[in-house]
Amino acid sequence: MRYPRPTTSIAALLLLAGLAAPALASRDVVVRSESKTFNVEDAHRLKVDVSVGEVHVQAGGDRIEVQLEVTCNASSTRCRERAQNLQLEPTRSGDDVSLKMRGYDRDGKRGINHPQVDLHLTIPAALAVVVDMGVGELEVAGIESDVTVDLGVGEARIDVPERAVKSVSLDVGVGEAHLSPRQEESHRSGFLFLGNEVDWREGTGRSRVAVDVGVGEAHVRLVP
Numbered sequence: 581m582r583y584p585r586p587t588t589s590i591a592a593l594l595l596l597a598g599l600a601a602p603a604l605a606s607r608d609v610v611v612r613s614e615s616k617t618f619n620v621e622d623a624h625r626l627k628v629d630v631s632v633g634e635v636h637v638q639a640g641g642d643r644i645e646v647q648l649e650v651t652c653n654a655s656s657t658r659c660r661e662r663a664q665n666l667q668l669e670p671t672r673s674g675d676d677v678s679l680k681m682r683g684y685d686r687d688g689k690r691g692i693n694h695p696q697v698d699l700h701l702t703i704p705a706a707l708a709v710v711v712d713m714g715v716g717e718l719e720v721a722g723i724e725s726d727v728t729v730d731l732g733v734g735e736a737r738i739d740v741p742e743r744a745v746k747s748v749s750l751d752v753g754v755g756e757a758h759l760s761p762r763q764e765e766s767h768r769s770g771f772l773f774l775g776n777e778v779d780w781r782e783g784t785g786r787s788r789v790a791v792d793v794g795v796g797e798a799h800v801r802l803v804p
Contacts, residue, residue, distance in 0.1 A: 609651060618643060634696075635716065637709055644703050646679065647699075662683075723787075731791070732795075736798045740789060741802075747783060749777075749780075750778040752777075752795075756797045757797075
């Protein structure tokens with residue numbers, strides 16, 4: 581699932597939407613919640629596909645534990661109807677375990693009539709992660725294998741153990757790309773908030789972190 585890089589006008593609209601978000605959030609209610617657990621067995625990679633929402637991935641344990649919450653504006657019947665169509669579909673193919681949220685409207689909108697997905701995943705640290713998102717926020721912490729992110733619009737924050745990392749590649753079309761604490765050792769390109777790229781290849785580990793954001797922010801922190 582690839583999303584085209586939005587223009588700067590869309591970035592401005594997102595900023596306005598963000599300013600209005602606190603007022604809307606105060607009237608949000610949870611309309612669905614569920615928990616699931618999957619055995620990893622011999623899988624090497626987890627693929628996550630979420631069109632709109634928030635995704636949090638945390639290293640821990642020896643299984644894949646999933647907690648899902650879907651919220652709606654309390655006054656929107658249409659949002660509740662749409663929320664009932666959302667399904668978290670797990671599949672297994674070869675070395676991959678995939679989790680895909682199905683039932684979204686393909687316009688990728690957020691707002692009073694559109695449900696908000698909040699997905700929390702706890703997975704083994706050695707499992708590679710691939711996240712494909714249209715619009716939203718992503719947090720990944722503690723993963724010791726490869727991390728690959730493709731985010732159309734939003735913010736990605738990745739905290740990974742420095743000892744496990746070989747390289748970090750960040751590519752943000754409009755917005756901010758930041759690597760810490762090795763910023764001075766990395767190659768940077770771009771002008772102001774346009775076409776920001778960071779490339780660091782001095783790690784002693786084996787994993788590769790690659791984050792591609794159309795409009796928004798990409799932050800990677802190497803944790804001692």
